[in-house]
Amino acid sequence: MREPYTVKAEGLPDEVTIYEVGPRDGLQNERAVVPVEVKAELISRLAAAGLSVIEATSFVHPKWVPQLADAEKLLASMERVPGVRYPVLVPNERGLDRALAHGVTEIAIFGSATESFARRNLNRTVDESLAMFEPVVTRALAEGLRVRGYLSMCFGDPWEGPTAIERVVEIGGRLLELGCYELSLGDTIGVGTPGHVTALLRAFGTAGIGTSRLAVHFHDTYGQALANTLAALREGVTVVDSSAGGIGGCPYAMSATGNLATEDLVWMLHGLGVRTGVSLEPLVETSVWLASRLGRPPTSRVVQALAKEN
Amino acid sequence: MREPYTVKAEGLPDEVTIYEVGPRDGLQNERAVVPVEVKAELISRLAAAGLSVIEATSFVHPKWVPQLADAEKLLASMERVPGVRYPVLVPNERGLDRALAHGVTEIAIFGSATESFARRNLNRTVDESLAMFEPVVTRALAEGLRVRGYLSMCFGDPWEGPTAIERVVEIGGRLLELGCYELSLGDTIGVGTPGHVTALLRAFGTAGIGTSRLAVHFHDTYGQALANTLAALREGVTVVDSSAGGIGGCPYAMSATGNLATEDLVWMLHGLGVRTGVSLEPLVETSVWLASRLGRPPTSRVVQALAKEN
Numbered sequence: 001m002r003e004p005y006t007v008k009a010e011g012l013p014d015e016v017t018i019y020e021v022g023p024r025d026g027l028q029n030e031r032a033v034v035p036v037e038v039k040a041e042l043i044s045r046l047a048a049a050g051l052s053v054i055e056a057t058s059f060v061h062p063k064w065v066p067q068l069a070d071a072e073k074l075l076a077s078m079e080r081v082p083g084v085r086y087p088v089l090v091p092n093e094r095g096l097d098r099a100l101a102h103g104v105t106e107i108a109i110f111g112s113a114t115e116s117f118a119r120r121n122l123n124r125t126v127d128e129s130l131a132m133f134e135p136v137v138t139r140a141l142a143e144g145l146r147v148r149g150y151l152s153m154c155f156g157d158p159w160e161g162p163t164a165i166e167r168v169v170e171i172g173g174r175l176l177e178l179g180c181y182e183l184s185l186g187d188t189i190g191v192g193t194p195g196h197v198t199a200l201l202r203a204f205g206t207a208g209i210g211t212s213r214l215a216v217h218f219h220d221t222y223g224q225a226l227a228n229t230l231a232a233l234r235e236g237v238t239v240v241d242s243s244a245g246g247i248g249g250c251p252y253a254m255s256a257t258g259n260l261a262t263e264d265l266v267w268m269l270h271g272l273g274v275r276t277g278v279s280l281e282p283l284v285e286t287s288v289w290l291a292s293r294l295g296r297p298p299t300s301r302v303v304q305a306l307a308k309e310n
Numbered sequence: 311m312r313e314p315y316t317v318k319a320e321g322l323p324d325e326v327t328i329y330e331v332g333p334r335d336g337l338q339n340e341r342a343v344v345p346v347e348v349k350a351e352l353i354s355r356l357a358a359a360g361l362s363v364i365e366a367t368s369f370v371h372p373k374w375v376p377q378l379a380d381a382e383k384l385l386a387s388m389e390r391v392p393g394v395r396y397p398v399l400v401p402n403e404r405g406l407d408r409a410l411a412h413g414v415t416e417i418a419i420f421g422s423a424t425e426s427f428a429r430r431n432l433n434r435t436v437d438e439s440l441a442m443f444e445p446v447v448t449r450a451l452a453e454g455l456r457v458r459g460y461l462s463m464c465f466g467d468p469w470e471g472p473t474a475i476e477r478v479v480e481i482g483g484r485l486l487e488l489g490c491y492e493l494s495l496g497d498t499i500g501v502g503t504p505g506h507v508t509a510l511l512r513a514f515g516t517a518g519i520g521t522s523r524l525a526v527h528f529h530d531t532y533g534q535a536l537a538n539t540l541a542a543l544r545e546g547v548t549v550v551d552s553s554a555g556g557i558g559g560c561p562y563a564m565s566a567t568g569n570l571a572t573e574d575l576v577w578m579l580h581g582l583g584v585r586t587g588v589s590l591e592p593l594v595e596t597s598v599w600l601a602s603r604l605g606r607p608p609t610s611r612v613v614q615a616l617a618k619e620n
Contacts, residue, residue, distance in 0.1 A: 156315060224578055226536060301568070
């Protein structure tokens with residue numbers, strides 16, 4: 001299978017951690033329910049391909065995300081490879097109870113950088129959502145868990161237009177102050193461009209929040225995700241979220257959210273000489289296999305190209 | 311229709327010329343023959359959307375590119391907007407004769423950076439192909455034409471693997487010495503990554519060939535085209551080749567070549583505050599219209615996203 005040629009660029013990190021969101025953020029956008037065995041196999045395959053962080057599922061109420069209603073079953077049955085982290089999304093204290101009951105050691109919470117999305121996604125104001133997460137984080141930390149914070153709509157949202165950078169820094173800073181070890185900056189609708197990424201990361205730096213506590217989470221809705229990632233790497237970001245095969249973004253469905261595809265990210269990183277620990281071939285094979293289970297082609301350009309090659 | 315938000319980045323050009331290759335490089339990869347009226351309308355619509363350079367067609371022998379066998383008819387019937395350039399690809403002296411007979415004022419010739427592709431595409435060695443182009447360029451210049459040089463396989467080819475940077479600089483330099491005003495560096499199979507782009511452009515600089523004489527021509531086969539473009543802009547490149555809607559690259563066909571989509575490029579450039587003179591809305595409408603004529607969806611992420619929005 002073709003691999004990228006490596007030609008190093010200056011000023012980039014030597015190593016990047018890929019935070020794989022396919023089993024959670026990817027699958028939750030799939031309409032047809034995926035059997036729990038397929039989810040468990042996906043997670044095993046991703047770990048075998050060298051991914052060291054795999055967000056496994058979510059304890060959001062099944063009413064909102066029916067696809068992940070089998071979270072308990074999955075956590076009870078899935079393989080756990082030593083050294084690999086399997087965080088789980090948790091929306092509230094009840095979700096935390098369920099996570100603790102199933103041996104989860106790492107959770108993620110999610111806030112919104114805009115009031116419109118907070119109201120729609122969390123049915124709360126931004127302040128109310130932070131107040132809701134506070135006891136979750138406090139208890140999680142007391143139980144010895146690591147907590148990641150997601151922040152959605154960091155570049156713009158469909159109702160308010162561009163998100164003010166100061167507002168993102170303020171709300172993001174409050175999520176970190178709650179006790180999150182890392183903040184993942186989400187371009188949920190994929191509108192951001194590289195100069196915006198640079199400006200946002202530098203504004204965090206000015207506020208005393210360095211890139212060692214920041215991850216980026218780009219969506220490829222407008223094809224900008226890799227260029228944005230390159231801009232983030234130049235600012236020193238070393239954790240990048242992506243989804244195997246690009247699942248979560250069907251180009252021909254209204255629900256398209258367009259996660260950056262892990263394979264496209266790996267191609268660029270390995271081409272740049274940035275280590276990831278991931279092997280492209282088993283990863284591509286995983287996405288081809290998953291596409292056959294989902295009944296539609298992967299959106300990843302690398303998977304499309306390499307699957308044809310074979 | 312949604313437009314990108316502008317957040318400027320440092321160290322980028324204020325303005326970029328988009329060299330639109332859809333009607334030639336894009337359509338030549340379409341199997342079903344597109345009527346000449348559709349081609350003429352495409353060119354008119356692209357000019358109306360603000361594109362100032364539109365490669366119209368090719369005088370390569372119809373045996374090799376049947377899609378463009380109507381070059382004469384198209385040149386006789388298409389609208390020419392004052393101030394817009396309409397270059398035509400010309401492979402040899404006979405092609406030049408035909409171009410001159412139809413009032414063409416700008417041509418493009420094409421070389422290969424690798425022997426394997428020169429043999430397959432031109433049935434000649436690299437040296438022989440340069441010798442073939444020499445009288446074409448000399449006569450074209452004597453007739454007052456501008457001549458552009460394309461160089462294919464500048465990053466790698468399917469037979470030889472990575473292309474040696476020194477070799478690209480050497481052959482590219484020879485194309486410029488023939489009299490080309492500009493050299494377009496093609497990543498024909500789309501394997502390049504941003505560090506490779508930077509290294510190649512800097513090697514040209516070291517050889518005394520500045521970015522004012524260089525254009526970039528990326529294919530999105532592995533999803534790298536926009537990140538590579540960003541790297542090229544940072545080196546000072548101000549001419550970027552792309553194809554409206556991404557035509558020339560069908561993701562589900564073996565023939566996929568995957569031109570960078572003009573819309574995805576425009577989204578990034580306008581987001582970065584780089585002027586292009588192009589209006590996104592009529593461009594997207596053109597690609598949606600063309601897709602309906604070609605009978606398949608556009609590969610451009612921006613077109614997919616905005617077409618759904620409307």
